[in-house]
Amino acid sequence: MYIALIGVPLLGALIAFAFPSQAHRPKVLPITAALHFLLTLLAIADLDHAAKGVYLELDGFGSVVLAVISSLFFVCALYAPVYLAQREDRPNRAFVACLLLFLSMNTAVVLAQHLGLLWVAVEATTLAAAPLIYFNRNARSIEATWKYLVIGSVGIALALLGSLFLAYSVFMERRETSLLFDVLLANPDGFSPPWLRAAFVFLVVGYGTKMGLAPMHTWKPDAYGEAPGIVGALLAGGTASSAFLALMRVYRVVDAGGQGPFARSVLVFLGMASLAVAAVFLVRQRDLKRMLAYSSVEHMGLLVLGIGLGGVGTYGSILHIANSGLTKGVLFLSAANLNRAFGSRNVQTVRGAFRRAPVSAALFLAGFFSATGSPPFGPFVSELAIVRAAFGGGHLVVGALLLALLAITFMGMATTVLAAVQGEPATSPVDAPQTYRDTFFSTAPIMACLLVVLMLGLAIPEPVAAVLARATAQIEGAP
Amino acid sequence: MTSSVDLLLVLVVLTNFLAVGTSRLRVCIRASAMQGMMLAMLPLLAHREAGWRAFVLAGGTALLKGWLIPRLLMDAIREVRIGREVTPFLGFVPSLVICAIGTALALVFSDRMPLAPEHVSSLYVSTALSGLLSGFIILVARRKAIMQVVGYVLVENGIFVFGLLLIEAMPFMVEVGVLLDLFAGIFIMGIVLNHIRNEFESLDTAHLADLKED
Numbered sequence: 001m002y003i004a005l006i007g008v009p010l011l012g013a014l015i016a017f018a019f020p021s022q023a024h025r026p027k028v029l030p031i032t033a034a035l036h037f038l039l040t041l042l043a044i045a046d047l048d049h050a051a052k053g054v055y056l057e058l059d060g061f062g063s064v065v066l067a068v069i070s071s072l073f074f075v076c077a078l079y080a081p082v083y084l085a086q087r088e089d090r091p092n093r094a095f096v097a098c099l100l101l102f103l104s105m106n107t108a109v110v111l112a113q114h115l116g117l118l119w120v121a122v123e124a125t126t127l128a129a130a131p132l133i134y135f136n137r138n139a140r141s142i143e144a145t146w147k148y149l150v151i152g153s154v155g156i157a158l159a160l161l162g163s164l165f166l167a168y169s170v171f172m173e174r175r176e177t178s179l180l181f182d183v184l185l186a187n188p189d190g191f192s193p194p195w196l197r198a199a200f201v202f203l204v205v206g207y208g209t210k211m212g213l214a215p216m217h218t219w220k221p222d223a224y225g226e227a228p229g230i231v232g233a234l235l236a237g238g239t240a241s242s243a244f245l246a247l248m249r250v251y252r253v254v255d256a257g258g259q260g261p262f263a264r265s266v267l268v269f270l271g272m273a274s275l276a277v278a279a280v281f282l283v284r285q286r287d288l289k290r291m292l293a294y295s296s297v298e299h300m301g302l303l304v305l306g307i308g309l310g311g312v313g314t315y316g317s318i319l320h321i322a323n324s325g326l327t328k329g330v331l332f333l334s335a336a337n338l339n340r341a342f343g344s345r346n347v348q349t350v351r352g353a354f355r356r357a358p359v360s361a362a363l364f365l366a367g368f369f370s371a372t373g374s375p376p377f378g379p380f381v382s383e384l385a386i387v388r389a390a391f392g393g394g395h396l397v398v399g400a401l402l403l404a405l406l407a408i409t410f411m412g413m414a415t416t417v418l419a420a421v422q423g424e425p426a427t428s429p430v431d432a433p434q435t436y437r438d439t440f441f442s443t444a445p446i447m448a449c450l451l452v453v454l455m456l457g458l459a460i461p462e463p464v465a466a467v468l469a470r471a472t473a474q475i476e477g478a479p
Numbered sequence: 480m481t482s483s484v485d486l487l488l489v490l491v492v493l494t495n496f497l498a499v500g501t502s503r504l505r506v507c508i509r510a511s512a513m514q515g516m517m518l519a520m521l522p523l524l525a526h527r528e529a530g531w532r533a534f535v536l537a538g539g540t541a542l543l544k545g546w547l548i549p550r551l552l553m554d555a556i557r558e559v560r561i562g563r564e565v566t567p568f569l570g571f572v573p574s575l576v577i578c579a580i581g582t583a584l585a586l587v588f589s590d591r592m593p594l595a596p597e598h599v600s601s602l603y604v605s606t607a608l609s610g611l612l613s614g615f616i617i618l619v620a621r622r623k624a625i626m627q628v629v630g631y632v633l634v635e636n637g638i639f640v641f642g643l644l645l646i647e648a649m650p651f652m653v654e655v656g657v658l659l660d661l662f663a664g665i666f667i668m669g670i671v672l673n674h675i676r677n678e679f680e681s682l683d684t685a686h687l688a689d690l691k692e693d
Contacts (some may be wrong), residue, residue, distance in 0.1 A: 143687035
């Protein structure tokens, strides 16, 4: 089962790579994605009865992240053929193959139950994403790819050093050579405290770079801005979630090893730093996709903040993985539609989107409300839980700052988004020939994504709630 | 035995300084090549207990870090005919000063960290951190993409030195980690370098400055 989850997209990647027809190759995407999604649902339904794996296993926390990655990829895969059909001039062999490889490696991150294997899988997602960011093959996209690679590789290198530190802390105490998470968690006394703390610092910086936590976020606006919308959505909802999962896996070990308070204070600090940086850059941001990148920095900050605060915040964070991941799907894909309708991502050009692409504009607006935590969408519930964790846990300063930063973020994004969707299109059709129109396939996948976010905000169905509860218990340290 | 290992580690730190302090790309690449060769000698000198793995690791390191990567980088600068880093973001003297202060702090840090009884030489930890820091300085302070790749190699070398402490206990983790990371990273960076060259006909990352917040 676990092998199939990783293997199906890998096989899809090989087929896509060998596929001769440029026009039909993108169709591999929805087929593989549907299969992967189906397998994911089966694996989650079977969580209690599944055979226990050693190196690969799906657990409660993993199933939340896997469900988000798989459904987001499914949505993007349904959207992709239309997008690629409009970009016929670009060779898409490497692009389609790397998308599927990317899915496969992200699945591997989720399933990995070994410190070293986890790291290898995260490294592989980094490398698989580089050709995706470079899809447009111009000067700006190469700059973004270079920054992404250099910063990402250094981040991954730091995570490797952190993993080695963690290994050394085990080696010091126990001469134990197993780095399976189960074994590490089963021996809470078996760590050398100074090395464990040093390990967490390096790991949080390393995996935090992949998540895009401030101040390691600098690659994010460039990469998200220059990459196609699908890639932006998958990086913001997929890689970021799997990097968060990697961070949580090591956080669990560090917590079990008695360094929980230290780790949580680091997480709270980084979370607040990310929220603050995002708020500053979101105000007067004129580029739609860069705005989404900073919004993603904000959401990553919320994720680690919730874990750092503990209590009901843990549940909030886990719910927020789903909410923010799927909301990012809505925002990036609808922004990609607007981008094509106007031939620009800058709000100086993108004006009056309701006139030119009404459905995409409405979806973009709804995505904005969702991303900023407005009811009735899912992020409202999860952000509320995190705010409650701050005040409930007695972190009054953190709570007050958090509310202020959320308000600034809302206002900053509102200025940009409302300017883009309202009013009259500024350019005459002669300047920018209108090649894009809302069609079923360019909007329906986004709508499906939005409906799920809406559902998570209104009423969480029983099976979903059970999986969320399971994941929460796992992070809180129940066996 | 221990003294020769320590001597080697000190030489590794000196090559870091050489790479940080030079404006000539050729010297910088040579420094990383020399460092690669020294690192290849370490498993043979001090980690014989790892058995055949020590030889594999030494051979792989010498081949990759001492020969292949420096050679690819040399080829790259020959083709675009660039010799010097003329206008670094941070001058060479300040870089060296930061590097020296950082190395001193690394020594202090590693003194405070407990080590397993068989790892009496604390120079491993400080050499590793010094390599990490030198790599960072080059990554952020130099404009040329080639220099940045060398910086990345130095970071990896630092991690390799620390990894040697675990080579007997968990050889696979260390080997896979260090060699895969370096090889895959450099491989993809090489491809992108190629595209940068085609796009701008130069390897100066100052061209890569369109994407900034206004």
